[in-house]
Every structure is written in C-alpha cells, then in structure tokens.
Amino acid sequence: MKGELLLLSSVIFLLQVVCACPEKCRCHSPSNSVDCSQRGLTEIPSGLPPQTLTLHLQDNQIHQLPAFAFRSVPQLITLNLGNNSLLNLAPGAFHGLRHLQVLNLTQNSLHFMESRLFHSLPQLRELDLSSNNISHLPRSLGQHWENLTIFAVQQNQLRQLDRAFLESMPRVKLLFLKDNLWTCNCHLLSLKLWLETFLYKGGIMDSVICASPDTWKGKDLLKIPHELYQPCPFPSGGLEASQLQKLGYAHWAVPGPPESHSTEEQDDSECELKPKPRPTNLRYALATVVITGVVCGIVCLMMLAATIYGCTYAAITAQYHGGPLAQANETAKAEGKELCDSSPA
Numbered sequence: 001m002k003g004e005l006l007l008l009s010s011v012i013f014l015l016q017v018v019c020a021c022p023e024k025c026r027c028h029s030p031s032n033s034v035d036c037s038q039r040g041l042t043e044i045p046s047g048l049p050p051q052t053l054t055l056h057l058q059d060n061q062i063h064q065l066p067a068f069a070f071r072s073v074p075q076l077i078t079l080n081l082g083n084n085s086l087l088n089l090a091p092g093a094f095h096g097l098r099h100l101q102v103l104n105l106t107q108n109s110l111h112f113m114e115s116r117l118f119h120s121l122p123q124l125r126e127l128d129l130s131s132n133n134i135s136h137l138p139r140s141l142g143q144h145w146e147n148l149t150i151f152a153v154q155q156n157q158l159r160q161l162d163r164a165f166l167e168s169m170p171r172v173k174l175l176f177l178k179d180n181l182w183t184c185n186c187h188l189l190s191l192k193l194w195l196e197t198f199l200y201k202g203g204i205m206d207s208v209i210c211a212s213p214d215t216w217k218g219k220d221l222l223k224i225p226h227e228l229y230q231p232c233p234f235p236s237g238g239l240e241a242s243q244l245q246k247l248g249y250a251h252w253a254v255p256g257p258p259e260s261h262s263t264e265e266q267d268d269s270e271c272e273l274k275p276k277p278r279p280t281n282l283r284y285a286l287a288t289v290v291i292t293g294v295v296c297g298i299v300c301l302m303m304l305a306a307t308i309y310g311c312t313y314a315a316i317t318a319q320y321h322g323g324p325l326a327q328a329n330e331t332a333k334a335e336g337k338e339l340c341d342s343s344p345a
C-alpha cells in the first residue's frame with residue numbers, strides 16, 4: 001500500500017514537471033510553444049517545460065539576462081525577447097541553446113554586443129537586433145555563422161561596421177542596416193565594397209544612409225562613387241594595401257600628405273586642361289583654310305570662266321563687226337555719241 005502510494009505520488013510529481021506551465025504563461029503542448037508575452041514580467045519565469053521549442057517573452061519589462069538564463073529549455077529553436085528593457089546581456093546568457101535558430105532582441109536598450117555572446121548559438125538563422133542603442137558590434141565573430149540568413153540592426157547607433165563581421169555570415173541573404181549613424185569615410189569603404197558584392201550575389205538589403213560627414217549627409221553609401229573617398233591613413237584602414245591593389249584601387253593605398261596630393265591633382269588638371277584648346281583651335285583653323293581655299297578656287301574658276309567667255313564673245317562680235325558692217329563700225333567710231341544713244345534701243 002505504501003509502495004503504491006509512493007509510486008502514484010512520484011508519477012503525479014513527474015507529470016507536474018513534464019506538463020508544468022509557469023503561472024503567467026500559456027503553454028501549447030502539441031507545438032511545444034510557450035507564450036509569456038505582455039505579462040509584465042521582469043525576469044525569465046521559472047518552471048518552463050524543458051521540451052519547449054518556441055518561447056515568447058516579448059512585450060515585458062525584462063531588464064537583464066544572467067548567464068545560463070535558458071538552461072531549463074535546451075531544446076529552444078525560437079526565442080522572442082522583443083520590446084523588453086534589456087540593457088546588458090551576460091556573456092553567457094545564451095549558453096546551452098545549441099539548437100536556437102531565431103533570436104529576436106528588437107526594441108530593447110542594448111548598447112553593445114560581445115562576440116562571446118554568440119559563440120553558443122551555432123545554428124542561428126535569424127538575428128534581430130533592430131531598435132536598440134547598439135553603437136558597436138564586434139570586429140569579427142571569431143567563427144562562422146554558416147546558417148545565418150537574416151541579420152537586422154536597423155535603428156541603432158552604429159557608425160561603422162567591420163567587413164570581417166559580415167564575412168562571418170557567409171550565407172546571409174537579408175540585411176537591415178538603415179537608420180543608424182553611418183559615418184561615410186574611408187572606414188566604410190570596405191563595407192561598401194562588401195555590400196556591392198553582396199547585392200551582386202542576389203542579397204537583399206535596405207539602405208545605408210550616411211549621417212556624417214556633412215558632405216554626404218542623407219546620401220546612400222552605395223551611390224557615392226569610390227573615387228570620392230579620401231584615402232585612409234595607414235594602417236587603420238579596413239583594407240590592406242594588397243587587397244586594394246587586387247581590387248584595382250591601388251592609388252588609395254598610397255599614403256601621403258593630403259596637401260601634396262591635392263596640388264598634384266591640381267597640376268594634373270592644369271596639364272590636362274592646357275592641351276585641350278590646341279587641337280580644337282588647330283582643327284578650326286584647318287577647316288577655315290580648307291573652306292576658304294575651296295571658296296576662293298570656285299570664285300577664281302568662275303572669274304576665269306567669265307573672262308574666257310567675255311573674251312570669246314568680244315572676239316566673235318569683233319569678227320562680226322569687222323565684216324559687213326565695217327563701214328558702220330567706222331561711222332560708230334566717228335560718232336560715239338550716236339552709238340551710245342542707239343545701243344540701249
């Protein structure tokens with residue numbers, strides 16, 4: 001009797017553990033999803049079913065995540081922590097979530113992301129960090145996120161983003177980068193080059209609108225020609241000289257005082273400008289000479305023809321007059337006035 005009671009109570013206890021649902025959450029057992037959204041929670045509720053695959057914690061006031069915060073739900077695939085009050089995440093906050101594919105941290109107050117934070121998420125496919133206060137991301141994640149396809153960091157305080165960081169996500173297809181404080185200087189050039197390749201390969205993104213410097217404020221990073229970026233002072237530039245040379249931008253890699261560079265450019269432009277008028281003038285002069293020559297030739301020919309015609313006509317008339325009208329001719333010579341009077345008639 002005692003043994004049976006013990007068995008029964010332990011079964012009930014086990015059932016409670018397996019089927020338990022935190023007081024403030026709704027658990028949907030067939031899909032193994034737990035909805036704790038909009039419950040005014042300030043921390044992760046305890047007693048989550050261990051087989052949970054989807055956990056909704058959005059629209060609460062959770063302000064911190066300790067290390068191993070999700071130890072009790074190691075099977076988690078989707079975790080939504082959007083619209084909470086998260087300021088900082090303990091570096092080991094996501095430890096143990098080896099199956100997590102979707103992590104949503106939108107609308108929090110996060111300031112930075114440590115690369116260690118993501119080391120425990122090898123299967124991640126979608127990461128939403130939008131609408132936070134993130135001002136810098138790690139230079140690199142240190143390891144590849146082979147499966148990450150969506151990365152969102154729009155509406156943050158980012159000024160630059162290292163190319164190596166994006167290179168850690170070789171399969172990314174969707175990128176959201178707009179509404180940040182992008183500083184479009186030489187350091188963003190490597191991002192620009194990376195994005196151009198990304199788009200060429202069929203990637204989809206919103207836009208990177210420059211917030212500074214003033215010259216480029218409001219302009220799209222991808223629409224500013226490469227040539228207009230000032231060269232980065234070595235060696236802080238994002239790209240190595242060899243890489244630049246490979247890309248055909250060798251002249252950027254040449255470090256030099258900006259003054260001498262600009263005067264060189266001026267000299268170049270002067271040299272370019274000077275010879276230009278000469279060929280046009282020469283051509284113009286040549287054309288004038290040719291046209292004048294042709295016109296003169298035609299006029300001369302016409303005059304020659306007229307002279308020949310005049311001479312022949314004169315000769316013919318002279319012959320005509322010299323014959324039967326020789327006498328009349330003589331009288332005409334004698335009485336010039338008469339001839340003049342009769343000729344118009």
Ligand SMILES: *[C@@H]1O[C@H](CO)[C@@H](O)[C@H](O)[C@H]1NC(C)=O
Pocket residue numbers: 038059060061083
């Ligand atoms: C964020 O959560 C609060 C409750 O904590 C809710 O009132 C508000 O509507 C949510 N905001 C959005 C944009 O969903």
Ligand SMILES: *[C@@H]1O[C@H](CO)[C@@H](O)[C@H](O)[C@H]1NC(C)=O
Pocket residue numbers: 122123144145146147
């Ligand atoms: C990416 O996903 C596939 C399929 O789910 C998985 O086999 C692979 O291990 C994942 N890659 C990494 C780096 O975890």
Ligand SMILES: *[C@@H]1O[C@H](CO)[C@@H](O)[C@H](O)[C@H]1NC(C)=O
Pocket residue numbers: 058080082104105106126127128150152
């Ligand atoms: C994150 O959650 C917000 C609101 O809850 C949603 O609009 C957004 O699409 C989610 N992000 C991803 C990558 O699923």
Ligand SMILES: *[C@@H]1O[C@H](CO)[C@@H](O)[C@H](O)[C@H]1NC(C)=O
Pocket residue numbers: 109132133
């Ligand atoms: C986050 O950034 C916004 C906009 O710059 C600012 O209004 C807000 O106070 C910041 N929040 C925190 C917690 O720093």
